[in-house]
Amino acid sequence: MTKDMALRVVPRPMRKQVEEGLRDAIMTGRFAPGQHLPDRLLCELFGASRSVVREAVRLLEAEGLVTTYPNRGPFVSFLSPAEAEQVYEVRGVLEALAGEGFAQRASAGERAELRRVLEALAALPPRGADQAALLALKREFYEVLMRGCRNPLVARMFETIINRNAQLRATSLSDPGRLSGTVAELRRVVEAIEARDAAGAWQACRDHVRSAAEVALRILREHERAARATG
CATH class of the missing domain: 1.10.10.10 (Winged helix-like DNA-binding domain superfamily/Winged helix DNA-binding domain)
Structure with a gap:
């Protein structure tokens, strides 16, 4: 060349x-x-x-x-609570696989990069954080996680589901107290990865997705009930 x-x-x-x-x-x-x-x-x-x-x-x-x-x-597209629940079920398994693989196969540089993104998230104000900056950091966290897990198939499948999950992520993060919970949950993921605890990383990722699902589904169901009441 x-x-x-x-x-x-x-x-x-x-x-x-x-x-x-x-x-x-x-x-x-x-x-x-x-x-x-x-x-x-x-x-x-x-x-x-x-x-x-x-x-x-x-x-x-x-x-x-x-x-x-x-x-x-x-x-x-508008996701119903039932559809959203299915999306979170698939995302939970894929994210757990990525966390497990990252703990086993990521380089020291990738572990440091994941920690850096986590601390940038933690530095955001717990309430009133810029939504675009918050979502960009979440995307960066997953980009590092998918690259370091060394499983291209999981990464490709996750990219598809995370696009479908994007609106749900914005919904869950719109909850005033959700950011602090997100940071605490991702800290568990990073700490398990740094300890090379693959099983711990798997579980921490599953727990994070379950917590996000609970918040998003609650908000979606509230919206659904409100729409029925005014329909």
């Missing part, structure tokens, strides 16, 4: 930029569950053509983040 080739920057296709931008907007809660995603809005937001926007929407529909209704168009 020549020096010029090594320095060359390959631009991302517009469709990929729109796909990633729309996914991020849904995952961070900028587009709320049930919100309509008309072509015109997305074209203006991303500066892309209608064909590019529609292709990106189709890809996110395959991930379950978008639902398209005949004669109505695409909407941000």
Whole structure:
């Protein structure tokens, strides 16, 4: 490879930029569950053509983040409490496998990186933390965990389920007291990993997901009851 080739920057296709931008907007809660995603809005937001926007929407529909209704168009998918419970069940097993693998196979540098992200989370104010910064740190924590577990299959499956879980994570973290619980639970994960306690890391990961599920499902059920009462 020549020096010029090594320095060359390959631009991302517009469709990929729109796909990633729309996914991020849904995952961070900028587009709320049930919100309509008309072509015109997305074209203006991303500066892309209608064909590019529609292709990106189709890809996110395959991930379950978008639902398209005949004669109505695409909407941000809304997870029912029953669907959310299923997502958390799958996530719990995958996250536990990753925690176990990380404890067994991660490098010293990866362990230090996981600790660094944990302490950055712990440094956020327990109430009123910037939601985008909080969600970015959670994503970074899982990126390190999946890389260090040395199981590409688990990492690929987790990427799919965590996209579906993104709205739920934003829901659970919207609870005023949830951040402190999240930090305490992830601290248990990191401490088990640092002790190379694979079984402890597995259990700590399962406990973390169960706690997040309890909060998110409570909020979703409250919303469901409120919607029925006003429907």
